[in-house]
Amino acid sequence: MADAPSGLSEHLVAAGAFSEGERNAVYRAIETRRDVRDQFRPDPLPDALVRRLLEAAHAAPSVGFMQPWNFILIRQAETRERVWRAFHQANEEACRMFEGDRRAQYQRLKLEGIRKAPLSICITCDTTRGGPVVLGRTHNPATDVYSTVCAVQNLWLAARAEGVGVGWVSIFHEDAIKAILGIPEHVKIVAWLCVGYVDELYDMPELAVKGWRERLPLDKLVFEEGWQDCEEM
DSSP: OTTSOTTTGGGOOOOOOOOHHHHHHHHHHHHHOOBOSSOBOOSOOOHHHHHHHHHHHHTSOOGGGOOOEEEEEEOOHHHHHHHHHHHHHHHHHHHTTSOHHHHHHHHHSOOOHHHHSSEEEEEEEETTTTOSOOTTOSSOTTHHHHHHHHHHHHHHHHHHHTTEEEEEEOOSOHHHHHHHHTOOTTEEEEEEEEEEEBSOOOSSOHHHHTTSOOOOOGGGTOOSSSOOOOOOO
16 A cells, blocks of 8 residues: 555555355355346335445446446336337337247247336446547447446346346337437437346246256356367357
């Protein structure tokens, strides 16, 4: 700490590991986080709890500290119904992209979070925040979206710790949702999250439980010192 520039040393704190109990809690949140599609309870979330989730999201890292995210809270049933209709149209289009048994399997998946969850959060990325030149974004403009995804993950893990379920809806035409919510053209929608209390969670990802896809073995995804040929997964 003695080598820190003048005036900055007071902001440095110890960087030691968490206690065993704290570490276990972090890993438990990561390992038991689930994408909830249908099991939401209708009772509203307390404002203080919603605030904690948003503060966790806002604490995410961001390239150049640009903090490109905004959080649009949607509680009104009328608004959520309009969004559900936009989702339903896109979902029908998505269903037709699959064939045979895969299409039938897709149709059996329940995707009712928009209607059932008492709160939806539309998380956006303002591509202009921080000005035309942002530290760390000069050669990869997509890092603003990457940063916003970190905010999504922070919120999701905090919600798991609070006993709150989250479902990420990605099947919609962005322009349709922008029109409903009045989102400017330069702002990107990164995630529509359905948020609410749940009584139960699957002990493994729902798509694995229902036979859509298995978790890939980690050892096949880790390379040393460069890319290696791997079988199709």
